[in-house]
Amino acid sequence: MPTMNLIQAVNDALRLRMREDPRVVVLGEDVGKFGGVFRATAGLVEEFGEERVIDTPLAEGGIVGAAIGMAMNGLRPVPEIQFSDFIYPAFDQIVNELAKLRYRSGGQYSAPLVIRTPSGGGIKGGHYHSQSPEAYFVHTPGLKVVMPSNPLDAKGLLLSAMRGEDPVIFFEPKRLYRAARGEVPEGEVEIPLGVAARAWPEAEAPALATVISWGAMVPEAVEAAQALAGEGVAVEVIDLRTLWPLDLDTVLASVKRTGRAVVVHEAPRSCGFGAEVVALVQERAFSWLAAPVQRVTGLDTPFPYTLELEYLPLAPRIARAVRAVVAYQP
């Protein structure tokens, strides 16, 4: 089985879909000859031509708006927004148009498209090459939101997203683009949207706390879990993979086993997607909880340049929160 990094896995999924379905088109800034600033679309224009791999002008609202029209009229566009920090010029097209198109036309029109966009920090990108804007999109009814944490999931989830009928915002944690490597089968990989995975431990085992995370914070949560194991604190780490629709069954089953939950995300804390997870857990598993559910997150500040390691909720911050939750006395 080939070993791939996360970019190669994305590239592989795009190529597979473009080969099997002539309706699939890729569009975005620098996606053609350059193959994308992160190389995620490398080789596609050579194989599929400029009609299906479109180097667009610099206008995100144009990219998404045009993709919506293409999707309404029978294509399967996969627009790329070069950094998720630059998705805001397309916010109107996504929130007011894409998300509501099927609903407002009484089901007569829809726009099945997948917006791919690198997100997250830790690459010295400062305020505008580091943000994690997933919560805005989960908050918008009509959109699905995905964020893989490893190459295998990236390929499988992207394939599922591209085959679905709903618009999907597909966040690719850029800190893991080259750092995450793993075996990825050639050809088909089936990973449905809306199904979480256990990232740690490998086999189900009794644990004192559940850590719930997604994207680039999953490896951090696993690192924290490994450190805590050395202290005799067993932890289960759940990788949501799809934020919306949330796999609530998997989350609740784990929390009911462990009695404690910590939600970890890179985005700022207040009104982050973690707040929704916490609310659902306490609404539906209150009687199983031995401690208040905690959040470990980025700070409620813009993402910094020099102090990014202070900002990010890395393994030490996660481990501290788990220790506190386990030690909690009412």
Add this chain to the structure above:
Amino acid sequence: MAARTESLGRAHPAARAKREPSAPAADLERELRVYRHMVLLRLLDERMLTLQRQGRVGFYGSCYGQEAATLGSAAVLDAGDWIFPALREGGAMLLRGYPLVSYLCQIFGNSGDPTKGRQMPSHQAAASVHQVSWSSVIGTQLPQAVGAAHAARLRGEPTVVMAYLGDGATSSADFHHALTFAARLKAPVVFCCQNNQWSISLPVSRQTAAPELALKGAAYGVPSKRVDGNDLAAVLEAAGEAVAAARAGEGPRFLELLTYRLGAHSSSDDPTRYRDQKEVDRWLARDPLQLERLRLVEAGVWDEEREGALRGEQAEVIARAVAEAEAFPPPSPETLFEDLYADPPWIVSEQREALRAELAEAPRKKPGA
């Protein structure tokens, strides 16, 4: 006829020879002053890219090849005029008197940076020289520049605002907003579009089907002109006229400064993947520094010796400033929470205290810092 475009008068090298040989002394003096800064900027860019490769600087977007367009246009501004820059106009601050050490501290992102190490390099800002903080988001500064210009007029100030943008930015929605508003409000704003012919990997011919970007300005009713951006004298003249018109209450102006990005888009880019070296070589022959040097030599105010002395002097100035700037420690973690609100809510102090406690227990390992 409010809107018009004038096509390139001096783009072709042959056109240069026809230039009137005896420019007035005051013009030459100004050119010389700007030329010195062009050399400084060239040397600084080279040094910063070296430091970037050595891992001492995180990122860098250079002005290489665009020194005449950048500094020539900024040089015509008064001290009170404002600049809304894009990626490549940091050097205008140095021309307008900003200290080199502070400038370098921004690039190192350390505690000597007045903007507190928060932004990537090449995102300089200093109210002392009226250069506004650019985000990274292409085009966003343009409508803001229009508003600032309108405000100056309402306040009865003679300020002109210069707004910079690239060729790529002319596709952004904010470009449309800015030009529409500027013309409608008759705001004293000059748009300086640095058409360096590339937007990362996309050549301007594939960015837009408009044959000249100056046509775009004209379409909104803004008098617009294409100028040879590698010809310092031409830039000084055109920018001077545009700024004078804006200051005189005649409304906005749009300049397309035709130039060329001789270097990579940024330190993260590899242009060999998408453009032909032959094209770069053609433009190297029109290097704005070389063109201006020839002109100054022809005018009898410059020679090899002075050039050598200037370069030696400036290399030393840069070396000393780098040593001084690099010695500053990183910003303290407390600075993360400053400047967020005029009246900070409770969460700010709560998170500051939590971070302090966390770092006391588990300090961050800094790779290479």
